[in-house]
Amino acid sequence: MENPAVRIQNLNVYYGNEQVLFNINLSVPRNSVYAILGPSGCGKSTLLRTINRLIELRPEARVEGKVEIMGIDVYRELPPRTSGTASWDGFPNAKPVASPFDI
Ligand SMILES: Nc1ncnc2c1ncn2[C@@H]1O[C@H](COP(=O)(O)OP(=O)(O)O)[C@@H](O)[C@H]1O
Ligand SMILES: [Mg+2]
DSSP, X not given: OOSOSEEEEEEEEEETTEEEEEEEEEXXXXXXXXXXXXXXXXXXHHHHHHHHTGGGGOTTEEEEXXXXXXXXXXXXXXXXXXXXXXXXXXXXXXXXOOOTTOO
């Protein structure tokens, strides 16, 4: 696909020693709506966190592979995150905890 909005290549993500994403390759076209479906715990939130780099707020997480957004390699061409809070990751929680951002 030429000029996708998001291009993911050979993505592996680990929390500590546990690998939770295995060799993801995915291109999301521009001007489209894309859904990620799957059972609880299959890695949907981890994939989104990896795309937007909020996973960097989790020191136990490790990312291998490439994520491009609008042609920019977000882990190599953008500066490292310098601030942020690990208490809110911007995604719905799998467990029912109080969060004003849950949907
Ligand atoms: N910080 C963490 N440390 C260890 N394992 C984690 C952590 N966060 C998520 N996981 C595990 O990673 C897997 C994927 O979780 P997640 O991305 O939240 O899935 P989903 O959003 O599809 O429910 C699950 O097995 C979950 O238990
Ligand atoms: Mg989730």
